Amino acid sequence: MDALLGEPWTLSPSVALRPEPFGALAYHFGNRKLTFLKRPELVAVVRGLGAAPDVRGALEAAGIPASQHAAYASALRGLAATDMIRPRKDAA
């Protein structure tokens, strides 16, 4: 399992999410990257990251079955590559 699942993460402060019929658009005001979140479930996960103790907690809160956690972890890695989400430093 991806180590990311046990880590606390959050949406980057420079990122805004805009709901769309297919999910959401994420825009990073700093690096100007635009990303498409193609599933409403993924949007819920990303929105919930900051409030959850770790990524797994956010996935569970969004009702993602454990069998899909690995797939979501790799999608989140993709978002991390452009700084859409980042590890939460302040949380223990």
Added chain:
Amino acid sequence: MTIAPERPTQRPQNASLVQQFEYGLDAPICLTWELTYACNLECAHCLSSSGRRDPRELSTEQCKAVIDELQRMQVFYVNIGGGEPTIRPDFWELLEYAVNHQVGVKFSTNGVRITPEKAAFLASPACHGYVDVQVSLDGATAEVNDYVRGPGSYDTALRALANLKDAGFEDAKISVVCTRQNIGQLDEFKALADQYGATLRLTRLRPSGRGADVWDELHPLPEQQRELYDWLMKHTAEGEEVLTGDSFFHLAAFGESLPGLNLCGAGRVVCLIDPVGDVYACPFAIHDNFLAGNLLSDGGFQRVWQTSALFNELRAPQTGGACAKCEFFDSCRGGCMAAKFFTGLPLDGPDPECVQGYGEQALDQLGMAGDRAIPSASQDHSKANPTRNQPVMLTLLTDRPSGPPVSACAESPLASFDPGGSVGSRDGCCATSSTTGADGCCATSSTTGADGCCATSSTTGADGGC
């Protein structure tokens, strides 16, 4: 504005992202806002036929209300253009207002007002790093650039880039419209960009606005399209960033798609707000046929974007017409709507620059049959009279004069008027107006209603001088 009865198309579940975009979004991704039609230059290929300020231009307060609405709709950034947006006295105020309301700004400029002071402002924390500056340059040398943009415009652009660099403004863009004359200069453009710490942005010449008058002469030749495509692919493969505004998707039919959205986003993910608040399907389609509504008279931008009949029509599945049976249709999706429209081609036919050659064939067929009718402009803010900034494209004189030239000193109000109505008389009282093709200072005044050649030019505050 005509309002669509309801959202006509049911969005399929599990559609691909491109299909999702074709069905349209709740708000545009790429919104262009021409703040003014006023411009210090008179570029021969100006897509918005800019020159004179429109007296109905949105006020500062109205512009701020638009920004508020864009913030509510989460339009993340707006591409501001014109005209020359920086010559609006409230430009810097509006810029600051937008970035303070989570609406990033990318603005296009010819550089005329990018002084060292303004460059320092753009680099300062006041702009939050939410501002991109695109300096227009259509030749890597003054000779090539000034041919279409007018004398002195090359030096103006380079001075602006130098000011931005000196002020520590990072990553300015050099925005190039690719033409027959400058495709051979791509490496030189790249070197210029590197010199100024800038990113190169290449976009497609559209036959829109005054571009319709010069498109036949300026648009890249078929072999140059290949050269451009190969150049873009090479630089993409090397990991260098060259921006294109996704405007070359018609080149995808050469083979591999270029990075970015490969579809016409008009009315789906793209639109244009013009200086008077009219909303058009795309920045290259300032024409009544693509006018969705007006944000002042039709209840705001969001309402126009979400409910106009035109936009809903553009979001309905398109048939592809004659192109649908082409094996490359999935790559290029039929090309650019505006390019077809303003060259007189049917919207469901091939792009005039179709890389498979179907566009040229279609144009030739129309030409031979005498059926190539280029739509007349719905509006024109070109200056009534040429100024010293007007480019002089001598080769563009296509009408043969009907008689000897009339002296500039001729006092008769009927000087050069030919009661026989021969072609040479169409250009009205100013001999040189033929360089822009369509805007004799008298003849076209009815189209905008406000610019008779002598009496009313003062009402627009622009340059009379007949």
